[in-house]
Amino acid sequence: MMESEDVLNRQETLAKSGKYLFMEPKTQLAKILKTSIYNFLQKLILCAHDREILYDDVFSKQFFTFIKAMSSSNIRAIRHTAVIFAIKILTTLVIVYNKVINEGIYSEEENGVAEQDVLNVRKQDINALRLQDNKVTLMRVECIQEVSIWIKYFPKIFITQLQAINYLHKLITDMSKDVRYAALETFEALVKTPNILAILKVTLSDFSETIGKRFYDVDTKVSVKAIDIFTVFVKQDNSLISPRRFKLLINLVFDKCYPIGEAAAKFLLHYLQINEENEHMILVQLAKFSIK
Structure with missing residues (x-):
């Protein structure tokens, strides 16, 4: 048939x-x-x-x-x-x-x-x-994809004037793990674009707080994606990471969940590569972190 x-x-x-x-x-x-x-x-x-x-x-x-x-x-x-x-x-x-x-x-x-x-x-x-109908996960994922297109075309209009970015902010804490992951994945793609990141900086502290709470998400994939976003922050502008959040990420290097520990280790490596002058100092810093 x-x-x-x-x-x-x-x-x-x-x-x-x-x-x-x-x-x-x-x-x-x-x-x-x-x-x-x-x-x-x-x-x-x-x-x-x-x-x-x-x-x-x-x-x-x-x-x-x-x-x-x-x-x-x-x-x-x-x-x-x-x-x-x-x-x-x-x-x-x-x-x-x-x-x-x-x-x-x-x-x-x-x-x-x-x-x-x-x-x-x-x-x-x-x-x-x-837009926030909790009964249809697929609809919310499609909405996330379309919002990202709008923002990429006209970031000033859709972030500053129409505040479409608020949809992503809300959906990062959605009840569906697929929606949370899609929202984080889209946000990661946006902050990788320098001109969009520059516009987002005004509200980035709120986003950082919300994303940081996903480090211990019930879904490991969501937790890893949240950590990956902070790795992007390091590459773009490490001043976006507060000392408290940095300390938490260092602790995650030793997490019992391997994917989370691996993602946190990648974050730490990029941070040290950017902030330390040579490989010797990177090793010294790694040793200090390991005995704290």
Whole structure:
């Protein structure tokens, strides 16, 4: 039997379990449908912009009203689909805004008033679309991925003005280990980019505190990723690490969990390589740490 037929035959089971097709990532049919729908939405927005109807009263009002109506549905599957549609649409609008700037229609400083107004409005729409629904892990992971795209395109807008980075901050302590890991992984990628790190420094102390609490996460993979982020801090700017946090990381070198100890040891090695003048002094410092 074809896989698509198998999925359709399980519709009743999916309905009883509260799941729906977009929550079935392991089926090839679901992947194909999701990709096709996302591509359609992207092409629709890009085409509307090229035809200069993206901001008119007819297309914009009707199209986004439809997404809002989905988000108000009593059917959970439709509400969640609306969230995914909304974040994918905003990603496409970010691409449109970037295209406008690159074509020289507006400079980034001038901001392209129409485009940025649309970004602001759509961002507010997403705030109201139950982004933090605790019942759908996959949805939150997809949201994390899209937020990272927005920030990479326009860090000042999405970090400073629209504060999209707050989503990551909240999801670092999510009840799902997969969501926590995805949030930490995305944050690690962002702080590896110097211009994004420079913008983040204003709120980095709060992030450092939250990430530091993941050192002893119930999931080892999450703990290791949290330590890896502090290793990135060392490489970028070791002043971002407080003495208290540094001492805690040194203690983790001797942790009974090997992956955690290994990650902490890598942190220490990078720290010493940056702060000590020669290999002899690195060995001296390692000896001092080992007898404390």
